[in-house]
Amino acid sequence: MLNTFVVYVENKPGVLARVSTLFRRRAYNIDSLTVGRTEKPEVSRMTIVVDADHDQALRIEATLYKLVNVLFVENITNEPAILRDLAMIKVAVTQEARTQVFKLAEVFNARVEDVAPESVTIEITGAEDKIDRLLEVLRPYGVLEMVRTGVVALRRGSKSSAAATASPTPTSANASEPGIHNEDVSYSV
């Protein structure tokens, strides 16, 4: 099954390579991986979707923690969470098809971002299956080009994954001492 991991890492050169090397090394296939900044400049956040069974998912979590630059890992597969993928789809249209494509976009709450004489570009944000369904209905018109970002995920409710990442600012007086167990971090095996 697909597992979704939220991974906080130190924002340092080479950390993405360390994480992706780990998945390659242990022969896990990444379904999607996104990485971006967080509210803290020294921390980056990854959303990694991997096909793995229950035991494999536990091992992935444990193995990620072995990377020195990984601050926090959470498997949110079975947690209430908002999962979003963004896609831009360029569709071939004729004069008469254009209105139909506009209507389909409207039904899916997608936006028309660009209109050219022989094409229309639609932007859609949503869960992956919603984007898959829009793609399916657009395909008969001719999809010229498409790009998807991969999934980003955030827990629902007030519980926050971010609270668990102690500030890793090297100069901070509050920086956690190495070797001291961080109470906020879960280590369920």
Place this chain on the structure above:
Amino acid sequence: MIKSGAQILWECLEQQGVTEVFGYPGGAILPAYDALKYSNIHHILVRHEQGATHMADGYARASGRVGVAVATSGPGATNMVTGIATAMLDSSPIVCITGQVGSKLIGSDAFQETDITGVTLPITKHNYLVTRADEVARTISEAFYVASSGRPGPVLVDITKDAQQGTCEFDGKPIKPQLPGYRPDLSPTSEEYKHALELIHSAKRPVILAGHGIILSGAMQEVRTLAERANIPVGLTLLGLGAFPASHPLSLGMMGMHGEAWLNTTIQEADLLIALGMRFDDRVTGNLKTYAQNAKKIHVEIDRAEINKNVKVDVPLVGDLRAVLRELLPHVKQQEHREWIAYIDRMKGETAVRDIQNLPDSGHLYAAHVINDIWRETLGTETIVTTDVGQHQMWEAQYYKHEEPRTLITSGGLGTMGFALPAAIGAKVARPNAEVWVVVGDGGFQMTMSELATLVQEKLKIHIAIINNGYLGMVRQWQEFFYDRNYEATPLLNPNFVKLAEAYGIRSCAVTQRAEVVPAVKAARQHNGPVLLDFQVEQEDSVFPMVPAGAGLHEMIRRPSPIVETAADS
């Protein structure tokens, strides 16, 4: 005070307690070598960078302190790869320092440029690229901390030439590592302890699987207390040898592919495995589908990623072994397990008949005799044995009885040929008062024999016992058993090892008869300097028992009975 990155490097190493480093100079590391004149650290010039890493590894395994290897960029760094992977697989704390081309040249395919942090990403515990002098001190502090804490492992620090040459303010004060994501000290929950105790107290046929983690954690006494109080027999992994005294009545010797038959059967018939600091390697388990099927499993392990990796366990206790056992021991009750231990003793008796020691002397010299005699001669002394990988390694594990931790230094996980000689040099440097024996095959010895020069240059009294059977013995054994005796590429054309040793100024002799072994070993020990003994042993002897790859742990090929063996010999 303003200092160069190179000066800061050596000062920080001294702060970490480093007194010796093993290295080889070159262009990109020259500024660091130039600054050695300000340092008290003794630099040991090796003959190949692979040797430097194995020496650092041997140093670390003999002493428990971090070993340090130094090399230049490009080929110097890539030559370290085998040694780094060896240390990684055997959880050995080493720090490798490599020079790198100037930071402005990185990515330009400059002369002797290699992306060594990229190359070593999957075979280091962590690695660093240092491009500024003011990053050197913090990086060295973190490198030593990461290498030696939690599950130890190799750390590589790649320092650009300009970072070595550049200067910055350095007050000499130790810098604390800043590693917010690194938390090596985990501990089990009280519920997990409770569950483990229930299993220990209800087991009828328990066995302790003792691994390398006991030595790394320093938990020898705790393990002994556990075994003695609950009367649980102890089987050891290859890297665990020495963690529990071989002469102890509860010791069952080594387990696994070439482990003792009684122990492999014990494991298969047990109702509880207590795995202490070991990782259920495939050489230990055989076929996982049939491995200890009726046993509950407790796994005490510091690396959480090892839990349920190969064998699904009932109770994981994740944490430092010594700390976990200290928590557990006060609650462990006295037990007997008389029937179980008597049953194992009967199996031992049956197996002993097949032992090569019981063969009539047919005039052939067997490796087992050589190793057993070395053990007898060094009994009761502080002796460290290093080995490569292969037949001689397994015979060492079977016939040298290790009583103390850190007395066997061998490449287990990676199975590196050429490890033994440089590892012995590292071990002797770390523990100059210990007697050091290299037990090595004629194949592996030729992979790193250039380090004989290092040994002579450092005036180290090391004894080298080549188990010379004229073959890549273990590969030949596989060809004999599984490839219809097609000895493709395994017979070796060897140099005259005695003359070779003499060329280096090392005393040497060849031994071909069983009766010559003890006098040769005695003479070597009395000689004030290194000695190389060329033991020319039976060419087609095999290691028994053997669990073929993919077979169950109980499905062993056994040594033919002595009578059959004698008939075949004549």
